[in-house]
Amino acid sequence: MTLKAIKYENGKLEVLDQLLLPLQTEYVNINGVEDGWHVIHKMQVRGAPAIAIVGCLSLAVELRKEIFEDKKILRQEVEGKLNYLVSARPTAVNMKAAADQLIELVNELDKNNSFTAEEMKLRFLDAIEAMLQKDLDDNLAIGRVGADALISQWPGDAQLRVLTHCNTGSLATSGYGTALGIIRNLHSRGVLEHAYCTETRPYNQGARLTAYELLHERIPATLLCDSMVAALMRARRLAAVVVGADRVAANGDTANKIGTYQIAVTAKHHGVPFFVAAPMTSVDFSLPSGEHIVIEERPEREMTYINGHRIAAPGIKCWNPAFDVTPADLISGIITERGLFKPAELLSQRQVPTESS
Numbered sequence: 001m002t003l004k005a006i007k008y009e010n011g012k013l014e015v016l017d018q019l020l021l022p023l024q025t026e027y028v029n030i031n032g033v034e035d036g037w038h039v040i041h042k043m044q045v046r047g048a049p050a051i052a053i054v055g056c057l058s059l060a061v062e063l064r065k066e067i068f069e070d071k072k073i074l075r076q077e078v079e080g081k082l083n084y085l086v087s088a089r090p091t092a093v094n095m096k097a098a099a100d101q102l103i104e105l106v107n108e109l110d111k112n113n114s115f116t117a118e119e120m121k122l123r124f125l126d127a128i129e130a131m132l133q134k135d136l137d138d139n140l141a142i143g144r145v146g147a148d149a150l151i152s153q154w155p156g157d158a159q160l161r162v163l164t165h166c167n168t169g170s171l172a173t174s175g176y177g178t179a180l181g182i183i184r185n186l187h188s189r190g191v192l193e194h195a196y197c198t199e200t201r202p203y204n205q206g207a208r209l210t211a212y213e214l215l216h217e218r219i220p221a222t223l224l225c226d227s228m229v230a231a232l233m234r235a236r237r238l239a240a241v242v243v244g245a246d247r248v249a250a251n252g253d254t255a256n257k258i259g260t261y262q263i264a265v266t267a268k269h270h271g272v273p274f275f276v277a278a279p280m281t282s283v284d285f286s287l288p289s290g291e292h293i294v295i296e297e298r299p300e301r302e303m304t305y306i307n308g309h310r311i312a313a314p315g316i317k318c319w320n321p322a323f324d325v326t327p328a329d330l331i332s333g334i335i336t337e338r339g340l341f342k343p344a345e346l347l348s349q350r351q352v353p354t355e356s357s
């Protein structure tokens with residue numbers, strides 16, 4: 001059975017509470033936008049694609065319960081609530097990209113006089129509800145493209161050892177995953193020797209979530225502390241590092257979970273190819289480079305406590321950025337559902353229309 005972070009059927013939305021994993025499996029009911037905002041902000045659901053899907057579906061849940069007679073009122077409500085959802089977490093671009101696309105759609109529907117407000121609502125709901133399948137299809141494509149890319153750059157017939165960071169699997173998406181989807185694909189082809197996942201302090205997405213997913217899928221895997229990456233690269237020849245992305249700037253600079261940058265620096269030193277895997281919706285062409293990406297800072301309690309127990313000396317000052325930016329020159333390739341691109345080639349995709357969901 002595959003892990004499901006998001007369950008949605010007939011207007012009922014539930015998300016797996018990732019704060020409780022891996023020890024407890026509990027779903028939280030999402031009754032509308034306010035609940036959606038809170039589960040994203042508290043990181044009960046996390047991962048760039050999952051944030052966008054849950055945010056938009058929380059709006060769908062709310063709209064399904066309302067009856068609209070006036071198209072303008074529907075448009076205004078949609079616009080206000082989507083902008084509110086974007087404010088739940090600032091770094092991942094996916095929620096903002098989805099909001100912009102849906103606001104454009106609602107404006108077009110508003111201008112079309114051939115249907116009523118309720119018909120407009122139904123068309124709008126169809127667009128939101130299609131996001132789950134579109135994300136899954138993108139992930140499956142990323143898995144195939146990424147596995148091909150890793151195999152083709154690996155000399156000889158030996159199986160591949162791959163390192164990943166944070167959690168990019170079923171729990172971070174509608175299913176299958178991006179970087180973890182590539183590892184899944186390599187495993188299903190019988191060419192993966194071993195996956196390594198980092199603990200991913202301070203929130204431990206690697207130890208709690210990726211390790212859980214790898215065990216669930218019976219993929220041979222080993223957990224490392226974040227500080228062990230250089231030692232691993234010296235001890236074992238890795239075929240590649242593959243990570244996800246929260247926002248990729250137009251030049252390929254990539255914001256991802258804190259710690260990604262130091263892994264990329266270490267990979268460069270050891271000659272290990274470093275790949276980013278993400279759907280095109282994670283590329284923000286409006287930002288020329290990574291220095292414009294807003295980095296979310298999280299509460300210091302996430303660093304100073306583990307499972308409710310204080311581990312840091314009381315009174316110490318903390319700095320807790322949730323993401324860092326890996327410069328494009330450390331990135332061997334960006335793996336998307338449209339293919340593999342060198343960072344400098346990304347701009348060629350700017351005008352290519354996103355397949356509508």
Ligand SMILES: CSC[C@@H](O)[C@@H](O)C(=O)COP(=O)(O)O
Nearest residue numbers: 046047048166168172244245257
């Ligand atoms: C497919 S998920 C890609 C990224 O969102 C992931 O690597 C990551 O950084 C998640 O951060 P999080 O803070 O857990 O939401």
